[in-house]
Amino acid sequence: MEAVNFPVSQTRLLNVWNQRSVSSFSLSQVNGRISICYAKVNIKFLDNGRQVTDRLLVFSAPSNIVCDVSKGNFAKTLHMPSKRHNLPGRTNRSAKRLGRDGRILSAVPSSAQENAGVLLLNLGGPETLSDVQPFLFNLFADPDIIRLPRLFQFLQQPLAQLISVSRAPKSKKGYAAIGGGSPLRKIIEDQARALKLALKDKDLDANVYVGMRHWHPFTEDALNQIKKDKITKLVVLPLYPQFSISTSGSSIRVIHNIIREDAYFARLPISIIESWYHREGYIKSMADSIEKKLQRFSKPEEVMIFFSAHGVPLSNVEDAGDPYRDQMEDCISLITAELKSRGINNEHTLAYQRRVGPVQWLKPYTDEVIVELGKQAVKSLLVVPVSFVSEHIETLEEIDMEYKNLALESGIEHWDRVPALCCNPKFISDLADAVIEALPSALISNRNSSMEAEGDPDPVPYAIISQFSLIFAFLLFLSLRVSLHSRNFLKPWFLV
Ligand SMILES: C=CC1=C(C)c2cc3[nH]c(cc4nc(cc5[nH]c(cc1n2)c(C)c5CCC(=O)O)C(CCC(=O)O)=C4C)c(C)c3C=C
Numbered sequence: 001m002e003a004v005n006f007p008v009s010q011t012r013l014l015n016v017w018n019q020r021s022v023s024s025f026s027l028s029q030v031n032g033r034i035s036i037c038y039a040k041v042n043i044k045f046l047d048n049g050r051q052v053t054d055r056l057l058v059f060s061a062p063s064n065i066v067c068d069v070s071k072g073n074f075a076k077t078l079h080m081p082s083k084r085h086n087l088p089g090r091t092n093r094s095a096k097r098l099g100r101d102g103r104i105l106s107a108v109p110s111s112a113q114e115n116a117g118v119l120l121l122n123l124g125g126p127e128t129l130s131d132v133q134p135f136l137f138n139l140f141a142d143p144d145i146i147r148l149p150r151l152f153q154f155l156q157q158p159l160a161q162l163i164s165v166s167r168a169p170k171s172k173k174g175y176a177a178i179g180g181g182s183p184l185r186k187i188i189e190d191q192a193r194a195l196k197l198a199l200k201d202k203d204l205d206a207n208v209y210v211g212m213r214h215w216h217p218f219t220e221d222a223l224n225q226i227k228k229d230k231i232t233k234l235v236v237l238p239l240y241p242q243f244s245i246s247t248s249g250s251s252i253r254v255i256h257n258i259i260r261e262d263a264y265f266a267r268l269p270i271s272i273i274e275s276w277y278h279r280e281g282y283i284k285s286m287a288d289s290i291e292k293k294l295q296r297f298s299k300p301e302e303v304m305i306f307f308s309a310h311g312v313p314l315s316n317v318e319d320a321g322d323p324y325r326d327q328m329e330d331c332i333s334l335i336t337a338e339l340k341s342r343g344i345n346n347e348h349t350l351a352y353q354r355r356v357g358p359v360q361w362l363k364p365y366t367d368e369v370i371v372e373l374g375k376q377a378v379k380s381l382l383v384v385p386v387s388f389v390s391e392h393i394e395t396l397e398e399i400d401m402e403y404k405n406l407a408l409e410s411g412i413e414h415w416d417r418v419p420a421l422c423c424n425p426k427f428i429s430d431l432a433d434a435v436i437e438a439l440p441s442a443l444i445s446n447r448n449s450s451m452e453a454e455g456d457p458d459p460v461p462y463a464i465i466s467q468f469s470l471i472f473a474f475l476l477f478l479s480l481r482v483s484l485h486s487r488n489f490l491k492p493w494f495l496v
């Protein structure tokens with residue numbers, strides 16, 4: 001067995017939340033086919049707000065197959081997405097079973113008898129206006145959305161209650177403007193049906209389930225159904241092209257918690273596709289949609305292509321190691337490279353939407369860039385939403401209404417938006433390929449493994465300042481609101 005050491009900068013550690021603390025790893029070839037990476041984690045290992053030191057973390061390398069575990073009581077199973085730009089159809093035909101010590105016990109054969117399942121993950125959205133506040137409560141009560149230091153975690157639910165009640169009127173206005181609720185559920189259920197058919201066309205008979213993190217149908221309900229249906233192999237596919245701690249990461253955490261508690265899931269071979277923005281089918285479908293919309297402008301070559309992504313707090317990226325921004329930038333490079341290969345060389349820019357709270361979010365902000373482009377006498381904008389593959393409040397209300405008005409007021413004369421991919425057949429067919437490629441590498445999770453290291457004593461001080469300021473600002477707001485409720489000069493921060 002040959003082992004090669006090389007610096008972490010050359011690795012595929014995109015999805016390791018705490019990549020900053022990984023110093024080196026080695027790659028081994030087993031039977032000339034399976035690659036295993038041993039990542040040595042030293043100094044400080046940040047795992048969702050907990051500090052773990054001197055751990056050895058082992059994860060699968062390019063073949064996206066084998067996970068191994070650590071020494072000591074901390075173990076982590078990572079399913080690394082392999083970059084497959086030029087490798088459509090690459091699959092590994094055997095899945096591995098891992099023992100408690102992380103060694104491969106045996107290969108789980110692919111079998112025609114298998115009862116395969118696919119779990120699509122998304123955030124969920126309120127279906128009616130009266131769902132809005134409870135939906136917001138669920139969202140803000142999620143420790144991967146509002147990340148409080150351990151010391152303050154007892155405040156999570158009261159804070160969620162306060163923020164959701166205060167934010168609800170603004171959110172309700174937005175949902176009222178798009179017909180009284182989020183279209184997410186209907187779209188994702190359509191996508192699930194389309195994916196099932198696409199899989200069937202490719203000779204895989206699989207049940208496709210929908211699990212939302214913050215509204216119906218909840219991930220937990222989908223997992224219950226998977227158990228009732230006696231699924232024997234599961235592929236988990238978040239419907240977010242890029243990984244973020246606050247989206248895919250949060251849903252995957254729910255799954256890991258259930259794996260820990262439920263014997264059926266602990267034994268179920270599962271493969272998690274953490275991100276897939278780099279897949280050829282997605283990139284080409286996005287380029288097709290952009291190309292088609294550009295042709296509608298009278299002077300297509302003069303149109304600025306404006307990629308607009310959902311924002312996340314800067315501290316998620318800079319302190320907690322969220323790979324979201326890196327993946328987003330990589331995604332935009334791939335789409336623009338595809339456009340260039342078709343002779344489309346338009347100027348482009350990337351900005352981030354949605355700011356909630358007093359903390360800094362990823363910059364530049366979409367609204368500020370629109371105003372700036374107007375000042376620079378840009379006359380035509382084609383907006384491309386890139387964080388989702390379904391229409392939702394951000395595309396239908398924020399982009400199509402708020403930003404469009406802002407653009408027109410700022411001097412932009414021609415405006416259009418690329419639709420979300422939704423059930424685009426090329427895209428769905430590629431998702432089906434992703435599922436088929438991932439299925440053989442479904443693993444039985446090691447019971448020790450989790451995204452949380454139990455019993456790790458030290459709270460990590462990362463983002464304490466920003467999180468503390470959030471609590472402080474909130475308490476300040478509350479006290480001011482109580483004493484100044486009759487005056488109108490205080491604009492609550494979470495209504496920004
Ligand atoms: C408070 C912080 C928020 C973070 C962090 C965040 C990250 C994030 N969200 C999505 C995708 C979606 N967000 C949606 C709604 C939504 N998100 C936030 C806040 C954060 N999001 C709020 C307050 C809301 C409610 C709507 C509103 O009040 O404006 C939705 C649902 C949209 C729908 O149609 O219902 C999605 C989907 C991503 C991808 C992301 C990080 C990368």
Ligand SMILES: [Fe+2]
Pocket residue numbers: 310
């Ligand atoms: Fe969001």
